[in-house]
Amino acid sequence: MSGTDTTAEFARADGDADMIMINGNRLAVEVLGPEGAPVIITHHGAPGLGSRAEPKASFGRLADAYRVVVFDARGSGQSEGNGTFSHEQWAADLDALREWIGADRICMAGGSYGGFMAMEYAIRYPDRVAALVLRDTAPDNAHAELARRNALASDRVKVDIAKFDRIDAGQVADDDDLRDCWREILPLYDFHYDPASVERKVAATPYRYQAHNYAFSTNLPNYDLKPQLPGITAPTLITVGRTDWITPVSCSETIGGLIPDSRLAIFERSGHSPQIEEADAWTRTVRDFLAEVYPGISTSTTR
Incomplete structure (x- = not known):
């Protein structure tokens, strides 16, 4: 894979996560759940804004029965952020994590931009994927125009279009600018708008503008997985919130129409985050799906 670092050297360091040397970068990694259980590797959304915190909270609920790997x-x-932030490289990092955890095959999971990467991984490493779990994601960059229209039509806030365009085009100036642009669009995400919750999220977000800019200015303009999706053979669960503004239901329906062995679950009282807004129902849906993929796995909870 030209231009992609695929060297795998594994090391550990102290901190609130293990720092694992993957392809020339120390990645913050946490492993939840029992040894020997089926492995789920999750990819967070929003490069340069997301982190392992969200998938740890949502997929961590499954750690009674599954080995859940979450990472930044x-x-x-x-x-660390050395080298390129291409989809090819991020997928290679995922496969190095799979090798590090010692799994021949994994359940690959991801939401939003993490869903882009989950599908990229399933396409690039098909023999390594036992199942695919997607949330609020899209098969191509056509969702960008849908999101822009939804943002401009919102009755919650009047969006500063200059800030919207900077974050959408990957042209933010620095971490402070990324924070200001992120605050601008956050009111659009949830089913119920809570200004105080928006400010808590703004304060809790780790800002890394270089990865964000690369993802949105370089990766996304030509992003289109639709021709490859019919080749995914792993059973696939697609989940989405009914009022998702940025990757609307129609995007998930397109994915479901292209991946042969897939099913779609729509959560009626959720925006972009049914794993938070309808946590119990979303978790049950994922558990039921995984129980078919991994029959005989026992759980300690009904959630």
Whole structure:
């Protein structure tokens, strides 16, 4: 894979996560759940804004029965950001994590931009994927125009279009600018708008503008997985919130129409985050799906 670092050297360091040397970067990684259980590797969304915190909270609920790997992708959260932030490289990092955890095959999971990467991984490493779990994601960059229209039509806030365009085009100036642009669009995400919750999220987000800019200015303009999706053979669960503004239901329906062995679950009282807004129902849906993929796995909870 030209231009992609695929060297795998594994090391550990102290901190609130293990720092694992993956392809020339120390990535912040946490492993939840029992040894020997089926492995789920999750990819967070929003490069340069996302982190392992969200998938740890949502997929961590499954750690009674599954080995859940959550991490900060290169350039995000606490991980280093050396080299490129291409989809090819991020997928290679995922496969190095699979090798590090010692799993021949995994359940690959991701939401939003993490869903882009989950599908990229399933396409690039098909023999390594036993199942695919997607949330609020899209198969191509056509969702960008849908999101822009939804943002401009919102009755919650009047969006500063200059800030919207900077974050959408990957042209933010620095971490402070990324924070200001992120605050601008956050009111659009949830089913119920809570200004105080928006400010808590703004304060809790780790800002890494270089990864964000690369993802949105370089990766996304030509992003289109639709021709490859019919080749995914792993059973696939697609989940989405009914009022998702940025990757609307129609995007998930397109994915479901292209991946042969897939099913779609729509959560009626959720925006972009049914794993938070309808946590119990979303978790049950994922558990039921995984129980078919991994029959005989016992759980200690009904959630």
